[in-house]
Amino acid sequence: MLRSFIEVAPESHFPIQNLPYGVFRSRNGGHPRIGVAIGEYVLDLAVLDQAGCLARTEAAGQGLFDQASLNAFMALGRPVWQQVRAEIRRLLSADEPELRDNGGLRTAALLPQKDVELLLPVEIGDYTDFYASRDHAFNVGTMFRGKENALMPNWHHLPVGYHGRASSIVLSGTDVRRPQGQMKPPDAAAPVFGPSRQLDFELEIGWFMGAGNPLGQPIPVERAEEHIFGLVLVNDWSARDIQAWEYQPLGPFLAKNFATSISPWVVPLDALEPFRIRGSRQEPEPLPYLKQEGAHSFDIKLEVYLQSADMEQAERITESNVKYLYWSMAQQIAHHTVGGCNLRAGDLLASGTISGPDKASRGCMLELAWRGAEPLQLSNGAKRVWLEDGDRLTMTGYAQGDGYRIGFGEVTGRILPSLK
């Protein structure tokens, strides 16, 4: 097994097999730049590039890592990402002296993560959210329309998706204010205005597009994965009461656009290759532009933790897995572009809530508490139907290798009371 000269605990999310990208700034000042997480450190790629350590790559010497976003690097495409990743692995490996034995360079390039502030890693152009988990769509449909009509007729034929809001995507750690809005209680004659009473999270993964496609030229499903730069955790905060009133006929709007949180480290798709598995059997067979052979799903464990203001410790409320998605990332990309829509470097696509087949693997409060019918029992005696003010919601995820983990770190956020 490949090892780094930097000691990394087996349960760490950031071994040399991972090497996720992020944007950081030293807490002592300095401008934002691009780094890679390794154990409890950040490796400063701007410093490495200036020192000539990336000279064997096509990304070298252009100031690409001395930037406040990954976009310019992402736009270069997979061959260059792979060159850079190979060089970083080499430089960090236990038996390579170039960085290991250069004390000056090591001090300049390796910063303890606790001494840096992480920033939004990408300048996000468009954000698209899908609805790709069958269990989630079925559960939600059952609650609202009954089991017989749970899934819309289109659901098994195409990955349903919609455009989300890019401006309100925030980094993990940002507090989220409970939105106000219009809703219509079932017994009310007219809608009312006030703080949402049905605030929810949604457990999702997202992926950033690297090189995109020109307008009018679809990305074929078999080439789609080449366009994926890397993955993050996504919490698509949702206000269910606002959603129920507003969503017809054009879809969710204010119920979603008050905030979406993402984790700071972008895990390269290449780091997840060992965890590739076959996805759900698709029946009926998809139309040719969506048909895939081989393994296009990924075995990535996901967890959600809730900690209320009066709880000493966060409590796990969900265990799910990326493998539960019915539609693959590649299918979602192929569908998104089949009519000619262009994706650009820095666009974020997300899966929609990922629920598994069991009650304990449901990916949002709406499902966990079954729309209020089955309140979630917390260990401190409290119950939860929706998120309450002061609640901290944390998602984490990792793929478990033999003696190492490819981890996503976490995406966390705390609910602030609404404006008066």
Next chain:
Amino acid sequence: MLRSFIEVAPESHFPIQNLPYGVFRSRNGGHPRIGVAIGEYVLDLAVLDQAGCLARTEAAGQGLFDQASLNAFMALGRPVWQQVRAEIRRLLSADEPELRDNGGLRTAALLPQKDVELLLPVEIGDYTDFYASRDHAFNVGTMFRGKENALMPNWHHLPVGYHGRASSIVLSGTDVRRPQGQMKPPDAAAPVFGPSRQLDFELEIGWFMGAGNPLGQPIPVERAEEHIFGLVLVNDWSARDIQAWEYQPLGPFLAKNFATSISPWVVPLDALEPFRIRGSRQEPEPLPYLKQEGAHSFDIKLEVYLQSADMEQAERITESNVKYLYWSMAQQIAHHTVGGCNLRAGDLLASGTISGPDKASRGCMLELAWRGAEPLQLSNGAKRVWLEDGDRLTMTGYAQGDGYRIGFGEVTGRILPSLK
């Protein structure tokens, strides 16, 4: 009446009362920069700024107009826009010698529009499309659900809207390829894949946000107009068959994101002040955050022209007006932000199809040909139910003053056959 030393015909869209902003590049080369349309000329603001002519404004001397987008200027906010507008009016007015009598400066700063290429004027962050015309929503609802259930229960309580696709917004003149996609003919057992057979246009106005709002801080309805930089014409191309199959439950997606066209000149809201009128009576009374006093609609005539490949001349197929919108721009902004969603300089908001009360004022083919039941009769004997390959669709609009017009120019696009 204020007059310019540049002769402007009464039917021109670009008198000194208008002064819309755009981004252009000389056909002889050179980099993109910001200009203002005046008659048949473009006034180069980068040249004016370099010559010190804008020195009385807070926008001067920062290279703000020597840029490929209006975003930096837009972000400065209304007081600065008004300073710059006042200076440009002064410099162009008939009795002001500064520019009029400086031959060298005039030659450098005033370029015939025919010698420049117009570019997308704004780097668009997020794009939001509304559904704010009652006649349009009622017509569409009647066709799909019958008169009794035409409008959803939420329609009179909030401006329904959804997030659109920013990456595929193109400038007037760009050809539009007919999208392929999934649709399900009524008699088919399963969906089919192929070119859309129900390609449509949508006649809309859009407005660019100038200074935005921070995440979590709504824009009150009475301050909303201060945030509007200017207006353009929008053609929200739509594939109705793709839309009908995909839109439940999350709204339109591929039916819209293959292309949206905008006109190149951004008409300042200040230029439209003389055409302010009271909007539709709103019944039931909106909730307090949407309630407005005074005149917040605008009398702007809109026209749509169709020219097929074998027609010598374009033929007018619609006459509508911005005044037919039920929800004002200010109400749409207040609603968009009431839950905390942040708008940023460069965001585009659009009205949705603007239809009037008469058959001749319907704003899309779906309504004009009543979903195929009433084909549109063209003067060359042809009929139209949907747009056909080779059709050119052109929208134009203006507010008619006493001896002058505040015009929008046009947004035009031609349909290319779909990919094989």
